[in-house]
Amino acid sequence: MKITIESLENGDSKITFNFNNKDYSEIWVDTGSVYSVEGNILAELELDGISAQNTDISDLLNSTNIIDFMSLADREKQWVDA
Numbered sequence: 001m002k003i004t005i006e007s008l009e010n011g012d013s014k015i016t017f018n019f020n021n022k023d024y025s026e027i028w029v030d031t032g033s034v035y036s037v038e039g040n041i042l043a044e045l046e047l048d049g050i051s052a053q054n055t056d057i058s059d060l061l062n063s064t065n066i067i068d069f070m071s072l073a074d075r076e077k078q079w080v081d082a
Contacts, residue, residue: 002018003016011070012029013027014026014027015061017061022048024041035070042057
């Protein structure tokens with residue numbers, strides 16, 4: 001099992017959750033005033049017969065603060081450009 005959060009070139013962020021050697025992912029998009037999510041890891045798990053709602057898996061994914069990550073990724077450029 002592995003969880004990866006990566007910043008994408010356009011400022012969006014991608015979460016990939018590897019479970020049983022299969023990747024499930026969603027992309028968080030910053031539209032300027034609100035965040036939207038493309039994809040749903042928990043729904044993808046459900047399609048594969050893995051009931052993840054109200055489990056440790058959903059607790060982990062729901063407690064991961066993607067918005068804070070996106071903010072930090074934006075500020076990373078300040079350190080690179082310094």
